[in-house]
Amino acid sequence: MASASQHFDTLCIHAGQQPDPLSGAVMTPVYFTSTYLQEGLGKHKGFEYARTRNPTRDAVQGNLAALEGGKQAIAFASGLAATQAILELLDGGDHLVLGNNVYGGTFRLVDKIMARFGIVYTQVDTSDLAALKAAITPKTKLVMLETPTNPMLGLSDIAAVRTVVKEAAPNAILAVDNTFATPFNQQPLSLGADLVFHSTTKYLNGHSDSIGGVVVTNNDDLAAKLAFIQNAAGAILSPMESFLILRGTKTLHLRMARHNESALKIARWLEARTDLTAVYYPGLESHPQHELANRQMKGFSGIVSFDTGDTEKTRRVAERFKIFALAESLGGVESLVCHPASMTHGSVPAADRAKLGLTDSLLRLSVGVEAAEDLIADLEHALKA
Ligand SMILES: Cc1ncc(COP(=O)(O)O)c(C=O)c1O
Known part of the structure; x- marks a missing residue:
């Protein structure tokens, strides 16, 4: 059994999981059931109906709570479903302050x-503390931001x-989308966030084979509401999906170390070129x-x-890559390249994209865990376009 005093690497592999009580299976079984036998009226093992609880989901929630340094995690069908659950903590008429460079789907x-249900919002650059302060009103009930942002990587x-x-x-x-950083690199709850949330679709699952989302908190009241x-x-x-994420987080620490290392190498290599206007x-x-x-x-x-x-x-350039696949999403073991203006951020109005510097000539790389030398050779080839 994992305990909170263990290191992140150990929590990745063990937190939330224990050998299956029925068979001793070391890996958490996928409990494909919609309902559970009750021994008598009101007599059951804590599981009544699988929308409410499922042992595989319990395990992944326990795992993700531990990785974010939180008490409770609540897992959803997608990152946006997790985001929506946070927004549903608000009532009509409440005010939301939203980061000005959040994921396009979050904005949508x-x-x-x-907004159709009466939530009023103001978008603001949350790196500008004076602007943030000015945007808060007596009706502000939620501040939601991403750091780093997608795709401009502002903090x-x-x-x-x-x-x-x-x-x-x-x-x-205060709710922080930690999808880009992952808890390996940054733990928002320890920095004062009330909620941290993810598209688990990305680094937490890590293999581009499932869609999911999660919200983690230390606040019992918010956990109960979520x-x-x-x-x-x-x-x-x-x-x-719960099982796939559990399998993914077992290598989160190994994968993130390589993602960090290779992305830095590639960023330095790109910066040294003379044919790019920005990196x-x-x-x-x-x-x-x-x-x-x-610092953070x-x-x-x-x-x-x-x-x-x-x-x-x-x-x-986007069409010449041989290893980087031209595709939406990010955070998998394989490298991807994306054109945000037409793909992930197509739903953000062109004028707002321009204000952020999100031009039509911007490309976003999700640097995978292939050999960095091969990725650099692929970039070199593509940039000859
Ligand atoms: C930072 C961020 N948050 C949330 C989401 C939404 O997640 P999902 O696609 O799992 O609904 C995404 C998806 O790209 C994202 O990049």
Whole structure:
């Protein structure tokens, strides 16, 4: 059995899991069942119906809670379902402060769905603490941000944001999307966030073969409300996906160490070229928030964005890769390249993309765990376009 005093690497492999009580199976079984036998009226083993509880989901929730240094995790069918559950903590008329460079789907969920139910929102650059303070109103109940952001890799100082939020709106919840950093590199709860959430689809699962999401917290009241939403709204993580994520997190520490190392090598290699107009990576000394990155993060994760300054050239480059696959998503063992303006961020209005520097000539790399030399050779070949 894992205990909270163990190291991250040990928690990756053991937290939340124990040999199956029936057979002794060391790996958590996938409990494909919708219901459970009850011995008598009201007499059961704590499992009544599988939307409410499933032992495989219990295990992955225990694992992910431990990795984020939280008490409880609540797992959902996708990252967006987890995000929606957090938004459902609000009532119509409540105000949300949303980071100005959140994932396009997060923005779409807020703008096109939650706003219809009366949630009022203001988007703000949460790295600018004065702007953040100015955006908070007496009705602000939630501040939701991503750090690093997708795909511009801007950072917010989570501890400083916490201070501003608690002063300006003491009852507001601070929720941090930690999908890009992962708990290997950054643990928002320890920096004062009330909720940390993920698209487990990315690094936590790590093999691009499942969709899922999770919210982790140390706050019992919020955990109870989220568990209620999980059951009442029903967007639960399936047993099979729970199993896949459990298998993924067993190597999270190994994978993240390589993602960090290779992405830094590639970012440095890109920065040394003369044919690019910008390279974005928090691990580069030239990144405007490199000092914060060093303070807040253990490593800088596997996402590197760069700009050729020429949309037509970017189109040609994107189509020449032999190892990097042109595809949405990120965080798997295999390397991917994405054109955010037309793919992940297509739902963000063009004017807002322009303000962020998210140009039509920007490409985002998800650096996988192949040999870095082969990835650099692939980039060299593609950039000859
Ligand atoms: C940072 C971030 N948060 C949330 C999501 C949404 O997750 P999902 O696709 O699992 O719904 C994504 C998806 O790309 C993401 O990149």
